[in-house]
Amino acid sequence: MSEILRIEPVIKDYAWGNDYFIADLLDLDKNGPRAELWMGAHRQGSSIVELTGEKLCDFLDEIPDFCGVNADSFPFLLKILAIAQSLSIQCHPDSEQAKAGFEAESSIHDTVDRKDWNYQDTNQKAEMLYALTPVTAMCGFREIEEIKKLLEIAVPTFYSDHLSEFGTINGLFDAIYRMDKEQLAFGEAELLRNCDSLPEDICAIVKELGDRFFGDPGIFSPLLLNIIHLAPGEAVYLKPRVLHAYISGNGVELMNNSDNVLRAGLTSKHMDLDELERVMIPDSYQPLPMVYTEDEGGRHFVCEGGFTLSVMIDGEYTNKGNGPRILLCTDGEAQVNGLRLQKGQCCIVGSGVEELKVSCPGSSVFMAS
Numbered sequence: 356m357s358e359i360l361r362i363e364p365v366i367k368d369y370a371w372g373n374d375y376f377i378a379d380l381l382d383l384d385k386n387g388p389r390a391e392l393w394m395g396a397h398r399q400g401s402s403i404v405e406l407t408g409e410k411l412c413d414f415l416d417e418i419p420d421f422c423g424v425n426a427d428s429f430p431f432l433l434k435i436l437a438i439a440q441s442l443s444i445q446c447h448p449d450s451e452q453a454k455a456g457f458e459a460e461s462s463i464h465d466t467v468d469r470k471d472w473n474y475q476d477t478n479q480k481a482e483m484l485y486a487l488t489p490v491t492a493m494c495g496f497r498e499i500e501e502i503k504k505l506l507e508i509a510v511p512t513f514y515s516d517h518l519s520e521f522g523t524i525n526g527l528f529d530a531i532y533r534m535d536k537e538q539l540a541f542g543e544a545e546l547l548r549n550c551d552s553l554p555e556d557i558c559a560i561v562k563e564l565g566d567r568f569f570g571d572p573g574i575f576s577p578l579l580l581n582i583i584h585l586a587p588g589e590a591v592y593l594k595p596r597v598l599h600a601y602i603s604g605n606g607v608e609l610m611n612n613s614d615n616v617l618r619a620g621l622t623s624k625h626m627d628l629d630e631l632e633r634v635m636i637p638d639s640y641q642p643l644p645m646v647y648t649e650d651e652g653g654r655h656f657v658c659e660g661g662f663t664l665s666v667m668i669d670g671e672y673t674n675k676g677n678g679p680r681i682l683l684c685t686d687g688e689a690q691v692n693g694l695r696l697q698k699g700q701c702c703i704v705g706s707g708v709e710e711l712k713v714s715c716p717g718s719s720v721f722m723a724s
Contacts, residue, residue: 358421358705359694362402362411362681364435367391373439376488376605380435380685381699392435394681394701394723396426399475399614402701411703422679423706427476431662433681433701433723434608436484441564441602443622444493444573444580446635447480447615449595456615456630471625475614481660482610483592483645485721486585487685490604493560493580495597495640496524503527505557505578509549513542525637528579532572532619532628543574556582560602564621573620576600581642589644590656590664596636607683609664609723653713653722665722672713672720680704680711680724687718696720 366377372390377383380392393400401412412426419425448456457474469475484490496502502524506514517538521527531539543565550561560577568574580598583591585606593599598619617631618624647654652674653667665674667689681703684696691702691713698718704711713720 357406357694358707359692359702360705361405361694361696361700361702362394363405364402364701365393365400367393367400371438371440371442373437373605376437377435388439390437392437393432394434394683395432395612396429397432397476397612397614398426401426402703421705422703423677424679429612429679431679431681431723432610432612433683433721434610435605435683436601436608437605438490438601438603440567441560441621442600443616443624444576444598444600444619445616446598446619446631447482447595447613447617448474448634450479452595452634453477453479453613453615473615473617473625473627473630475616476612478611478613478615479595479660480611480613480615481593481595481658482608483590483656483658483660483664484585484601485590485607485609485656485664485666486587486604487607488587488605490585490606491556491560491602492583492585492591492599492642493576493602494583494591494593494599494642495581496579496638497581498639499524499527502579505553509553509578510542510545513545517542523637524579524639525632528637529632531575534572536570539572540570543569546574553578556584563602568621571620573600576620581640583642585644590647591642592645592656592658592660593642594659596634597640598635607664607685607721609658609662611660611662663724665724667713667715667720667722669717669719670715672715674711674713674722675709676711676724677706677709678724679706680722682711682713682720682722684715685719685721687715689713689715689718689720691720
């Protein structure tokens with residue numbers, strides 16, 4: 356058996372996805388939202404091994420020597436995100452929280468639908484997003500003084516009546532999220548009336564969220580969270596426990612092999628506010644475009660979460676290493692140690708392959724390692 360195998364990604368058709376980006380990548384008809392493309396061995400969306408037709412998670416369980424790990428120990432999950440409208444506000448646990456949370460919920464696993472679990476697995480979930488088109492996201496809390504100033508401008512009556520007594524991020528967040536529905540609706544109506552007085556990017560997101568989610572406390576999130584705009588080729592890293600939401604754009608996402616999501620609004624899915632507040636970091640966090648290194652293997656975005664995204668565009672590249680690697684061609688045609696990858700095709704590299712020669716003239720290849 357070859358030590359480089361083509362794998363077929365799995366499409367997730369969440370409602371927030373657009374109808375064109377993944378369709379164009381895979382040469383499919385545009386017949387509805389396609390939000391995410393998963394490439395990896397996670398059991399909730401495992402890729403398929405083209406050679407055998409079996410799920411990659413099953414293949415790795417049967418042949419763990421192929422890349423040195425079984426499915427549960429696979430270290431990362433590679434995705435394409437195609438974002439037409441905002442995702443839910445969310446954060447993810449660190450390793451200790453994920454293990455403890457999954458174990459604490461084990462007693463309900465036979466009686467509660469999986470979609471209502473807080474923890475889908477025992478892995479932490481750090482993540483990064485590389486922009487293929489312009490991307491807008493909300494990431495991490497603003498400084499408390501900035502939050503209070505924005506609230507005073509946008510909702511002076513609501514702020515004075517219900518929020519001015521709180522001097523911490525956690526206090527403001529908890530007050531908004533546990534507020535009586537009638538009081539919250541009053542505050543959101545005031546916010547929508549006054550949002551033209553806010554900076555343009557905050558106002559635009561508030562209006563979009565207000566149209567779709569009136570009555571959801573997440574409408575206040577553009578005032579609470581930093582807004583970041585990524586140009587194509589830029590990337591942002593989000594460590595575990597940082598509250599965030601992607602708003603628009605298309606990109607390559609790389610994360611730990613986890614689907615643990617604790618939500619904070621802008622969704623009809625399961626939300627556990629107590630667990631969310633226990634896990635999230637209630638401090639300011641300023642997201643910045645990542646710094647990369649560059650060598651004969653391409654541009655490397657190295658993450659604290661223990662994974663690296665390497666970007667190879669229009670050239671000849673050599674990468675050395677071991678352990679699992681997944682490569683995706685996003686345009687044109689490329690070769691990986693002689694294996695042909697066309698646009699939308701991906702492959703997994705076994706641990707026995709130390710050197711990878713990637714030829715991608717006029718095309719682009721992303722490698723997760």
